[in-house]
Amino acid sequence: MHKLIALLFPALRAPVLLLIALVLTGCAGLPPRTPEPPSQAIAASPATALGRAAVRLNTPPDGLSSLRPLIEASYALDARLELIRRAQSSLDVQTYQLGNDKTGRLLLRELRDAARRGVRVRLLLDDFYTAGMDRLLLGLASEPNAEVRLFNPFVNFRDHSSSRWLEFFGDFRRLNHRMHNKLFVADGAMAIAGGRNLADEYFQRSEVANFIDFELVMAGPVVTESAAIFDTYWNSDVVYPLQRVAGTTRTPAELKSAFDADTGRTYAPPPDPLPATDLLGDPPLAAQLANIDEAKWMRAEAHATADSPNKALGVMAHPTESLAQRFHEMLATAQSSVVVISPYFIPGDEGMARIRMGRDHGINITVITNSLADSDEPLVNINYNRYRVDMLKLGVNLYEVSTQQLRRSGQFRDLLKKARGRLHAKLALVDRQWVLLGSMNLDPRSARLNTEFGVRVRSFDLTQALLFAYQLDDIEGVYRVVLKPDGQNVQWIGTGDVTNEVLDSEPDSSMLTRLQLLLFSWFVPTDQL
Incomplete structure (x- = not known):
């Protein structure tokens, strides 16, 4: 839908553009850019379980990285859930789309639970698909250890997709640029990269249409490179803290209560149990991490x-x-x-x-x-x-x-x-x-x-x-x-x-x-x- 309407923009007649301009007159622009304290990735450490697993997967250290393909969508979702639940120091998540659906809400709840365990959570979203999600995202951001930032954000009409188009047309040159990146880093030790957004249709959980996609779970030097790229985006001038553009009259306690209700099992059911092995004959990530010395990950030169x-x-x-x-x-x-x-x-x-x-x-x-x-x-x-x-x-x-x-x-x-x-x-x-x-x-x-x-x-x-x-x-x-x-x-x-x-x-x-x-x-x- 983004492409369809964005692409029709040059064909709009002058009267329509004039009407849009009049509607937007007086609307707030981006808030003043005030420098945020730089935030950097927490490096992998043998003090965490994932850090120790990464060391075992990359022994002896030879500049190569360890890789495991995620071909089946159910295994890709399970890998994220396992990494979130095992994280002890940090979770850095970057995506173009976080669905306001059972998958998106499940992942938000798991990130919230990790933050409450003391894990530092940084969630970086492109702002194109966040219409109507401010309450959910503010609920996560109300946790002391969690922060949500938006790439190239919308400022006006944030609650509804239809009204956002007015701002999109009025600020087309800026808002037509989007962050399409997908990256997931846990404890600075393991990362997931590939094509999947964080929504039902990318994990075979939609009843309408599902995507065939591909990702890798990675450990080793490529994760350090990936984490540095995340930091570049997180600290960039195109990224704003959620609270800077999404106002609310709710107290933190009210936001947390609403978040609990919105991410309960009714709205965020767990996925179905996995088969014993995937298409390539590999067990789920939990089984591999439990027996890391027997895990058969690929060793390869890899660069992000x-x-x-x-x-x-x-x-x-x-x-x-x-x-x-x-x-x-x-x-x-x-x-x-x-x-x-x-x-x-x-x-x-x-x-x-x-x-x-x-x-x-x-x-x-x-x-x-x-x-x-x-x-x-x-x-x-x-x-x-x-x-x-x-x-x-x-x-x-x-x-x-x-x-x-x-x-x-x-x-x-x-x-x-x-x-x-x-x-x-x-x-x-x-x-x-x-x-x-x-x-x-x-x-x-x-x-x-x-x-x-x-x-x-x-x-x-x-x-x-x-x-x-x-x-x-x-x-x-x-x-x-x-x-x-x-x-x-x-x-x-x-x-x-x-x-x-x-x-x-x-x-x-x-x-x-x-x-x-x-x-x-x-x-x-x-x-x-």
Whole structure:
């Protein structure tokens, strides 16, 4: 929804803009920027259980990090709950979206409980999806050991999403920049990074639509790098303490009482019990930590990197500060193969030039993205469609994720149940040796407007695990997109069962839907997608 309305902004007529400007006249702007005392990550220590576990996982110290893939959503949620409950010194959580749902409320309650145990809790949220959540967040922030800060916050009309759009349009240049980073650090010793936001649909707990995503649990030097990046954001000029922008007449006691009610088991039920092992044969994190000497974590060279938070101010001191630039530089080192997995994929002219260069050098390139029917940002898909034929002519292997195909695949049939299935993982595999993961989509918005966080890992074992988990050598649950015999149009070949149906139009979408999106796309600048 953010993209859909934000992208229509340039097409609004002058009278509408004038009305918005009049409505906003007299509304408060950002509060004065007063320096906050710098706050730094608490380093890992053998005085904590997680610190000791990290030492055992990284013995002998050799500059490598220990990694465990989180492919299944239920294990990803469980890992967060375990780390919160075991934390003894600090929890640093950064995310684009914290859902006002059973998952978001469950995590807030667990963070509150940790703060009451004496753990320092720092929660950093992008402010785009916090409408109506001030009371909940203030309840957490009322705890002596907990602090909540907002990235690039809204100031007016905070309670309702519909009224926030007035401020969004009135301050478009500022508010169109968002923090898309996702990072979770416990005791400075273990971290989780990848693509998941903290809401039901990212942990297979939605009855409407759920996302296929990927993350890593990490221990070792990459965690220290990640914690330093968190500090850079936490102390940046784009971040404000929650209380500075969210006023309340409630006392701390009243906020705590409301928080207790809002995060009780009725509104924040625990997740279902986990199976004994995940897709890769690994037990839940609790079992691994209980028997750390037997835990089979991957050892690899891993490095964390991110955009500067000043990207939200339109200030980038050097192109190397751009995560997108570093990502493309890494892809350019490919010698044999590149597999790109991205829910939103718009290569643009620069991306097409890179693809052409890679193919000229014999690089096998595979792109996996969402189909039009299963994208939660269909306008992005319409713009991606403009590049399909050219990519196929260059010899790119192109696949589109489809709910109907996923339900025919044994691996996802039971997982999705009645909900739609959508791709949300952001991954690249280079030469079956390097893995790039994080929050960055391959579209202009991630490259130019949003801030992003990523991890670069050199690991044959991790690459093989991903190839197995997502069946990348024999993909199922998707449509394979190919050129028609005329060489100018595309068709879709199913992979979910033995019938392998062939379609000549966008799968699972009506002509009316395609026409409406095409008309919208005429008014939407591609650089806003």
